[in-house]
Amino acid sequence: MPSPSPSPLRIVIVAPESLSPEPHDVDAWWEAERSRSLRIGLLEAGYNIVAVLPVDVFLPDRLAQIQPDMIVVDAESQARDTLEHVVMATRDARRPIVLFTDDEDTSHVRDAIAAGVTAYVVAGLASERVKPVLDIAMARFEHEERLRTELAQARNQLSERKVIERAKGILMKRQAIGEEEAYARLRKTAMDKGLKLAEVAQRIVDVSDLLG
Template sequence: MTEALRIVVVAPDLAIQDPEDDHAVSQAERSRSLRIGLLENGFNLIATLPADVFLTERLAQLQPDLIVVDAESEARDALEHVVLATRDARRPIVMFTNDQDTSHVPDAVAAGVTAYIVAGLSSQRIRPILDVAMARFQHEERLRRELAEAKTELHQRKVIDRAKGLLMQRQNLSEQAAYDKLRRAAMDKGLKVVEVAQRVLDVADLLG
C-alpha cells in the first residue's frame, strides 16, 4: 500500500464572527466538508494554513506533497500567496472554490495551479480530482526536466563546437583532431569535455 499523500490546505480562518452571516457560515461549512472529505479519502492532512506572508516558510518546514487551496471571495489573494510560496519549490496546487467567476482561471493555470475546481466538494469527487492533479503535475515536471536537459545539452554542444573551432583556427587542426585534443585534456584532468572547452574559451577571451 502506498503512503498517503501529505496535504496542506490553505484556507481562511473558520472562526465565524457573526452567526447571522449566512455567507460566512456557508463558507465555513464547505471548508469543513473539504477537510473531512480529504480525511475520508485516506489523505494525510498535515496542516491547515492561512494565505499570508509566512506561507513560504511554513511550506518549507512541512514539505507537503500537494497543496489544496480552499477559497471563495478571496480566491485571487490566496492564489497569489500560494504561487509565491511555491515559486522555488514547485508542488501540485489544487484550487477548490464556489466562486462562479471563472474569468481568472487561465491566469491561475498559467501561474502554476494544477487543477481549478468550481463547486466540486463532494467526497466522491475529491480522490479522483487529486489523483489526476498529481499525475498531471508529475507529467509536466517530467516535460520540464526534459526541456531543461535538452537546453543544457544544446548549450554544451555549442561550447564544445566553439572551442573546436578555436583550436582548428589557431593550431591548424582538423575537427576530429581538435575534439580529440579536448577529450584527452578532459581525461587527463578528470573533467568533462565541455568543462575543458569552456576553459579554452575563457583563456582565449582573456588573451584576446
C-alpha cells in the same frame, strides 16, 4: 510478502483556519460548510492533512518547513489574491496546487493554470469526488515535471554542444589543426582531468575571451 502500501499524501490546506463564522454571516457560513466538506472528503479518502495555514507573510517559510506533497487551496471569493500568495510561496520548490473555490467567475482560470495551479475546481464538488480530482492533479503535475526536466536537459545539451563547437573552432584556428584533431584533444583533456567535455570546452572559451 506483499509490498507495503504507499504513505498517504501529506497535504497542506491554505485557508482561513476558523470553521465557526458569525451566525448572521450567511456567505461565511456557506464557505465554512464547503471548507468542512472538503476536509472531510480529504480525510475519508485517506489523505494526511498535516496543517491548515492562513495566507500571510509566513506562508513560504511554513511550507518550506513542512515540505507537503500537495497544497490544497480552499479559497473564499477572493481566490486570485490567495493564489498569488501560494504560487509565490512555491516558486522555488514546485508542488501540485489544487484550488477549490466558490468564485464562479472563471475568467482568470487560464492565468491561474499558467501560474502553476494544477487543478481549478469551482464549488459544488461532492466529497467522494475529491480523491479522483487530486489523483488526476498529481498525475498531471508529475507529467509536467517530467516534461520540464526533459526540456531543461535538452536546453543544457544544446548549450553544451554550442560551447564544444566554439572550443573546437578556437583550437582549430590557434593550433592549425582539423576538426577531428581538435575534438580528440578536447576529449583527451577531459579524460585526463576527470572533467566533462563541456567543462573543458568552457574553460577554453573563457581563456580565449580573456586573452582576446
